[in-house]
Amino acid sequence: MDLWNCKHLRFFGTHLNSIPCKCVALLVIALVLRSVLIPTFSGFCGIEHDNSVKMLIPNDSLSLNSQFGIRKLKFLEVPQIIWGLNNQKIAFARACLTARMLNRTLLMPSLSASLFYKEIDLLLPISFDKVFQFERFNSLCNGFVQLGQYTDLSNRSNVVELQKGSGRKWTVERDLDQLRQFSNDPYDGYETIQIVGKNPFLWHDHWPVKDYAMVFECLGLVDEISKEVDKVVSKIRDIGRKIVSGNSVLEPVPYIAVHMRIEKDWMIHCKKMEQRSNISKILDLF
Template sequence: MFFGRNLNSITCKGLALIVIALFLRVVLLPSFSGYGGIDKNNLDLIHSRSLSLDSDNGIRIEKFLEVPQIVWGLNNQKIAFARACLTARMLNRTLLMPSLSASLFYKEIDRLQPISFDKVFQFERFNALCNGFVQLGHYSDLRNRTGVYELQKGSGRKWTVERDLDQLKEFGEDSFNGYEVIRIVGKNPFLWHDHWPVKDYARVFECLVLVDEIAKEADKVVSKIREVGKEMRSKTQSAQSGVDLDSSLLQPVPYVAVHMRMEIDWMIHCKKLEQRLNVSEICSSKQEIMERVGNIVGLKSPVVVYLAVADSLLEDSSIVTGWKEGLLPVEKKKLSVDGIYKKYPYLIQSAIDYEVCSKADVFVGNSFSTFSSLIALERTQKMIRMGVTSSCGVDVRWPSYAYNILGESNGPHKWMANMSDSSLKAISYGSNIISC
């Protein structure tokens, strides 16, 4: 009896020690991430301590950063804007609302048509979503317009990433706090050196919400695509016996969006890029795109395939012919929505197409296209918010594919943005190394 009580006492003490040890391990020791997929710690959207702010202090609203006009295509402008935001964050300053470019001129700078940021994206919504991370300000917020210091961005091969980072750190020191505005002069922010991980850019991109007018135009295009899909489903099912048409037609009609890069200037660019990088997975012919989209594993047909193509290809009727049976290809002209696009300048047209592609049930693009890469990044973020850390080999809600890379069953390769990348290089300039 005595021995039994002693044994129970020893057992209880042992269990108590184990519990205490486990508690101390959890509290005091760092956790270790597993292998495979995406490390959840890497999904934390808090900046690395070396380039971040003290989160308790937030962004200063009385000190500002001014940047040059943001130019080029929509995708380049979004990246340039995010880079400007992250630069302002590093300097602990509010970014003065920059001017975007409505037109697309790569060399003729004097022909660029400026457009205010808040004509494209919601200003207040941006600040609300990015509160505490980055901050936008109006020029009307300035108190002393004479308190400006001009920071000349370096250029050329000698202006290394390290020198650029040292310069930014210098201008973040207390000695420059006397200036209300630091104005960066020189090249377009897209061309600035990159010092931030993908997750920080993704955080900024999440805060970019289109103004209602543009968002409604994109919704009209999406509704038209789904309407065509509903008609196609109705015709298909009416020919089948034993199908409950009413319940089927009430369900959302999915669609596939394909960002087809086939225009002449792209083909010239990608051929040169293949030669320079000594790779063969950049350019894709129309035939290759059609075949790979048709071979997507698990894709249910019939289904509408929206082709996001350059205006120069709209007159080429061959882009909607030759597709696999069960796939109904449409583009803005065939949908009779080209009038929506024609009302707006290039930047807004791209923003509408971007929204249509990002909302697609399945997206297929080119991993060397910045436009496609940003959409894949946004869709990756959506999955992460839903708790999905890897789409590889899994049936997920927002799948993306790269048609320029061969995947399963001769289809396009599954594509998920690498959120642990230390820079945005792969997205800015393209890569054939994708997470899946």
């Protein structure tokens, strides 16, 4: 039977008496639906081909995907960043990435010029731009993260607080849900979101290492500190040239910088060990 010669088939009609004609009609309907619906879905999420099977993959990235970059009129304020410089760099990057997720400019945070561990009241704050180059950071990280100054604020009272949770019950999932909640209205309508509670180093981590690396690449020490660092490195290499025989003066000498420090908690622990063991030599190492 000729499939295209369906006597009882009326175009856009209702008579489909033969089985082949019904099959043709169903095939046409399926093709029309496929051509209409599939492009619509792919506009919202990716389509991945695996052995001729199409799977819809939701686009659920924690990073900002805006072609316009970070908003410069919405801000995030974080607590003072504390502890050693390496910890402060990690905490600063985490604050930057949090601001990025919220699509906000991070207000230039205070770092710490002292190394107290638990005595938070004794911490000596120091402005970010006294340690790292502010303009250089924004130039290199342009479009990825953004630093702002408090003078950029138009209304210092237009602030909403975000209280960071703590304890074992405050899971990574709850922390992430909180951030997502504050990225929408009504919280997103405020000019500034102020995070209160523990310092950023203790926040839950939601970002890949490569995002941290991008922030670190944008950090550059101010000239005053950089010059002092160069002096130390130069002296180390001078000593190395004298020790390593046969090295040319112009040839760079490799070196290893060992960072040693004594934590106050460690000293207390050793003192208690001395008392319990009735010895007095542990602290002689210090």
